[in-house]
């Protein structure tokens with residue numbers, strides 16, 4: 001695949017949950033290019049998780065379409081912990097590597113690489129349920145990395161972690177972007193988007209309010225002063241703070 005090609009392209013996605021009057025997504029477009037990192041920002045309930053669920057195929061769009069480059073694997077780091085709490089970190093990694101149907105040596109190499117990248121050496125033999133929030137988040141990421149994905153979709157990957165683990169996770173995601181992995185990064189934290197993402201997609205009430213290159217968007221609409229920061233940009237488009 002050439003640089004700049006779309007790993008995932010979604011057009012006009014719509015989705016309404018059964019029993020809900022309001023749609024969760026109303027015509028969302030998204031193009032994730034190779035090596036780009038898009039920060040997916042929006043207030044609570046704006047549709048971020050629904051969008052990710054559609055992109056990973058957990059739910060089917062009711063309108064619009066999603067195109068994925070078939071040769072490119074897409075991994076998902078869900079908001080919830082996605083491992084067996086009664087297994088150790090190492091057992092979880094070996095189990096999920098085993099599911100990838102790789103030759104044994106390659107599976108073992110990927111497990112080692114995930115342990116190393118997510119700094120799980122010290123916790124390898126500890127049951128996941130006995131690990132701290134930060135270590136569990138690192139394990140969640142490590143399991144996704146076993147796929148050596150071309151694209152990584154992260155849903156609030158730093159929720160409930162200590163500051164060191166948060167900084168560590170951000171550094172790892174930055175390394176992956178630098179190495180050419182495409183990233184979609186849903187979060188409530190503006191500073192994480194500023195640290196990791198070149199682009200943003202701003203959602204509210206299931207609609208895209210702004211999307212594109214972050215530096216360009218920060219310059220503000222023509223004829224107006226630039227936004228002081230991402231928070232000011234967010235307030236301009238949503239008329240509210242991220243945590244309202």
Ligand SMILES: Nc1ncnc2c1ncn2[C@@H]1O[C@H](COP(=O)(O)OP(=O)(O)OP(=O)(O)O)[C@@H](O)[C@H]1O
Nearest residue numbers: 017018020024042043044045046047048049050051
């Ligand atoms: N399983 C579900 N059944 C019914 N409605 C749902 C379901 N999941 C989400 N919704 C509704 O769909 C809308 C979008 O929710 P979604 O979880 O995608 O938003 P979000 O931006 O990820 O929110 P948060 O930041 O709180 O995680 C909300 O109004 C939510 O109440």
